[in-house]
Amino acid sequence: MDSKYSIIDKNKSNVSESSPFSLKRKFSYGSANAVPQAKKPHLSNVPKLSNPSPKQNATQNGTVTTKTAVDNIQTQRKQLPIFAVREQLLRYLQKCNTLIVIGETGSGKTTQIPQFLLQIGQDAIAVTQPRRISAISISTRVSKELKCKIGETVGYTVRFEDVTSKKTKIRFMTDGSLLREAMSDRLLLQYSTIILDEAHERTINTDILFGLVKNAQRQRIALNKNPLKIIIMSATMDVDHFSNYFNNCKTVYLQGRTFPVKIMHVKEPQSDYLHAVLSTVFTIHQTAPPNHDILVFLTGQEEIEGMAHQIKAMIKSNSLKGPTLRVYPLYAQLAQNRQMDVFVPSAQNQRKIILSTNIAETSLTISGIKYVIDSGVVKRRVYDSKTGMDTLKVKKISQDQAWQRCGRAGRESEGFCYRAYTFKEFKQMPTTTTPEILRSNIATTVLQLMSLDIDCRKFDFIDSPQPQSIELALNQLIALGAVSSGKRTELTEMGRKMAKFPLDPKYSKILLTAPSYGCLEEALSVVALLSGEEIFINNIHDTDRRGDALTAHAKFENEFGDHLTLLNVFKAYVKTERPKTWCHENFLNTRNLAYAQEVRNQLKEICNRFDLEIASCGNKFDQLRKCLLSGLFINIAEFQQRDNHYLTLTNRQRAKIHPSSVLSGKSNAEYILFTELVATGKTYMRTVTQIDPEWIDEVIPNIQQIKKLFKIADGS
Known part of the structure; x- marks a missing residue:
C-alpha cells in the first residue's frame, strides 16, 4: 500500500500539506507535545511553580540524566523540574492540610514529593498507586534515592505481598491495599500523610478512598487526634471538581519535562486494528535505528500473547531485517519478576518491543521507548444495572487515555506515536474516562462500606452511583446472605466474613x-x-x-x-x-x-x-x-x-x-x-x-x- 502522511496542525483539524513516507499503513501526521496545551486542566487561578527547563534526557520513573549520562542518583534528582521549585512547594506542603498537585509528565512529583514530606517531619506517609507494578517499581526507585534497602525507610504493600517493616516511613501501596487497611482502622491513624496519586484514573477503590480519607481527616480533628494531611496528585484532572469536593482546597501546578511527540493517525478507519498494529511494528522495526524501543497498547493478555507469538515466529523465520528483537509482555496478571523485565535497558544493537495493556499508561517510565503504537481500544468490564449483568467488552479509549499513551514516547527524547484510528475517530472519543464506579457492579463496594458501618446511600462519593445501581447491589448482597432484608439493611455474620x-x-x-x-x-x-x-x-x-x-x-x-x-x-x-x-x-x-x-x-x-x-x-x-x-x-x-x-x-x-x-x-x-x-x-x-x-x-x-x-x- 502506498503511503503519504498528511501533516495536521495540532490546533486545527484541517490537513495543511502532504509529505511522502514509506509505510504499509496510511497515517495522518501531526506534531504535538504528549500533553498539549489544549488538554491541560483549567488553571487560571492555580499557582504555577515554574522553573527553567534545560533540555535533558529522562530515565526510569521520572528521573533524568544529562546528555553526558550522569551516574550519581542525587544529581539526577536535582535535575528534575520539581527540584527547582522545591522551596516553594515545601511551603505549600507545610501550610496546607489538603493540597491538589497537578504535575506534568516528567515533573518528578511521584518520586520526590514523598521525600519532601519526610524532610518536613511527616514520617508515616502512604502513597497509593492504581497498579501493583507502579507501587513496586516506584518504591524501588525511591529506596535507591534514599540509600536504603527496600522494606526499610521505603517499602511497598500490594495484594498478597507486604515489603515493609517498623522502620518504614514511606509506604507505596495499591489503592486496594489502603482500602483494606481502612476496614480495620477507619481513621487510618498510622499515617500522618496520605497521597492519592494518579487520581484521574478514578478506580472504584480510589473513589472510595477519596471519601474515607476526607472523613478521616475531619474526624481526627474533631477527636483531637494527630492531623491527617491529604495530597491528591495527577498529570491531568478536572481541578474544579476535585477542589470543590475537597472543601475548595489549594491547587498547585508543576511544569514537567516532556519532549515533542509526532503523532500519526491512520487515514482510513481500520476494520482489523490488530493487523494495523502488527504491520506498523514491522515497518518501524525495519526503518528505525537500533535501541529505539517500541511500546504497543493492546486490550488484554490473549491479544498480547497472540501478537507476541506472531512476532517471535517472524524472528525465528529470519525474514526480518534490522537489529535483534526482544518481545516483552506486560499485563496485570503477569508474574512480578516478568513485569520488571520491561525496565531492563536493551543491549547494544537490540530493539525491545513491549506489548502492554493500559497498565503502562501512567506512572511507569520505561527506558528506551521511542515509539508508541496505540490500538485505541481497551478491554473493560461494563455493568448493566437493568439486567444485573457484568459484561466484558472491548471499548474505545478516551482522549485523556490517548494523550497518556502518547506521552510514553516523550519521556526521554523526541518520540513518535502511531494511532490505529483516524483523527476524526479521535475527536469522537469521550474527553475523559467514565469513573469505574459509574459503570461497574458495586456489590463489593457496598459490602466494604457496610463493613465500615457506612450507609452506602449516604456516603460522600465524589460522583455518586445511580440509586438503581446501589439498590441492585444491596439486593445481590441480600440474596447472598451478606445483608439482612427489611427496613434496616445490616451486615450479617456471613457478610462480615465475606468482607x-x-x-x-x-x-x-x-x-x-x-x-x-x-x-x-x-x-x-x-x-x-x-x-x-x-x-x-x-x-x-x-x-x-x-x-x-x-x-x-x-x-x-x-x-x-x-x-x-x-x-x-x-x-x-x-x-x-x-x-x-x-x-x-x-x-x-x-x-x-x-x-x-x-x-x-x-x-x-x-x-x-x-x-x-x-x-x-x-x-x-x-x-x-x-x-x-x-x-x-x-x-x-x-x-x-x-x-x-x-x-x-x-x-x-x-x-x-x-x-x-x-x-x-x-x-x-x-x-x-x-x-x-x-x-x-x-x-x-x-x-x-x-x-x-x-x-x-x-x-x-x-x-x-x-x-x-x-x-x-x-x-x-
Whole structure:
C-alpha cells in the first residue's frame, strides 16, 4: 500500500500539506507535545511553580540524566523540574492540610514529593498507586534515592505481598491495599500523610478512598487526634471538581519535562486494528535505528500473547531485517519478576518491543521507548444495572487515555506515536474516562462500606452511583446472605466474613459455604483460578499445533463443565515436578497457573483465620457443583429449545455457551451456571457448569424471593 502522511496542525483539524513516507499503513501526521496545551486542566487561578527547563534526557520513573549520562542518583534528582521549585512547594506542603498537585509528565512529583514530606517531619506517609507494578517499581526507585534497602525507610504493600517493616516511613501501596487497611482502622491513624496519586484514573477503590480519607481527616480533628494531611496528585484532572469536593482546597501546578511527540493517525478507519498494529511494528522495526524501543497498547493478555507469538515466529523465520528483537509482555496478571523485565535497558544493537495493556499508561517510565503504537481500544468490564449483568467488552479509549499513551514516547527524547484510528475517530472519543464506579457492579463496594458501618446511600462519593445501581447491589448482597432484608439493611455474620476476602462477594460466599459441602479444598482451587486469567493457550496459528493443543486440553475435560475441568488442570499442575515443561507440553499458561497457586495460598490463610474445615470431597463432584451454585445462583441460565439459546434466570437475558467451553456443541443441559457474560457480536456465557434443576430449591430455598428482588431493582 502506498503511503503519504498528511501533516495536521495540532490546533486545527484541517490537513495543511502532504509529505511522502514509506509505510504499509496510511497515517495522518501531526506534531504535538504528549500533553498539549489544549488538554491541560483549567488553571487560571492555580499557582504555577515554574522553573527553567534545560533540555535533558529522562530515565526510569521520572528521573533524568544529562546528555553526558550522569551516574550519581542525587544529581539526577536535582535535575528534575520539581527540584527547582522545591522551596516553594515545601511551603505549600507545610501550610496546607489538603493540597491538589497537578504535575506534568516528567515533573518528578511521584518520586520526590514523598521525600519532601519526610524532610518536613511527616514520617508515616502512604502513597497509593492504581497498579501493583507502579507501587513496586516506584518504591524501588525511591529506596535507591534514599540509600536504603527496600522494606526499610521505603517499602511497598500490594495484594498478597507486604515489603515493609517498623522502620518504614514511606509506604507505596495499591489503592486496594489502603482500602483494606481502612476496614480495620477507619481513621487510618498510622499515617500522618496520605497521597492519592494518579487520581484521574478514578478506580472504584480510589473513589472510595477519596471519601474515607476526607472523613478521616475531619474526624481526627474533631477527636483531637494527630492531623491527617491529604495530597491528591495527577498529570491531568478536572481541578474544579476535585477542589470543590475537597472543601475548595489549594491547587498547585508543576511544569514537567516532556519532549515533542509526532503523532500519526491512520487515514482510513481500520476494520482489523490488530493487523494495523502488527504491520506498523514491522515497518518501524525495519526503518528505525537500533535501541529505539517500541511500546504497543493492546486490550488484554490473549491479544498480547497472540501478537507476541506472531512476532517471535517472524524472528525465528529470519525474514526480518534490522537489529535483534526482544518481545516483552506486560499485563496485570503477569508474574512480578516478568513485569520488571520491561525496565531492563536493551543491549547494544537490540530493539525491545513491549506489548502492554493500559497498565503502562501512567506512572511507569520505561527506558528506551521511542515509539508508541496505540490500538485505541481497551478491554473493560461494563455493568448493566437493568439486567444485573457484568459484561466484558472491548471499548474505545478516551482522549485523556490517548494523550497518556502518547506521552510514553516523550519521556526521554523526541518520540513518535502511531494511532490505529483516524483523527476524526479521535475527536469522537469521550474527553475523559467514565469513573469505574459509574459503570461497574458495586456489590463489593457496598459490602466494604457496610463493613465500615457506612450507609452506602449516604456516603460522600465524589460522583455518586445511580440509586438503581446501589439498590441492585444491596439486593445481590441480600440474596447472598451478606445483608439482612427489611427496613434496616445490616451486615450479617456471613457478610462480615465475606468482607474480609479480597474477592467478589459471590466467590467469598462459595468459600464460606464450602465446609458444609465438605469441599473447601476444591473450592479454594476453583475460586483462585476464577480470580486470574485464562490458563488454556488457545490462540495458536499453526494448524498442526492447534490440533495438538485440543488433544492435550481434552485430557482434562470433565463431563459436567468448565469449573471441574479447571480443577482437573490445577490438580495435575500441583503434582508435576517440572511445571514449566508440563505446561508447555499441555499448552497451558505457566504464569497464570502459578498466580492461581499464589492466590489460593493466601485465600487458604484467610480461611484458617475463620477456622473453616478444609476438607476434600474427592470424586463427589455433586457436592462441589452445589457449592458453586450457592455463590453463582444469580448466574443460572435455562435452555430454550425453541431458539437454541439460554435465558438467564434472574433477568431473562438471551445468551449462548462460549465456543471455548467444554460443553459447547454438546447436548444442551437444561440448566447451567456461568461465571461471566462476554459480548462480541453475540452474548456468550463463559466458564459454565451443568447443574441439576432440583438443586436450585435445595441450595437456594428463597430463589423465588431473589427473582422478585431483581425484578424490583429492574423496575419491572
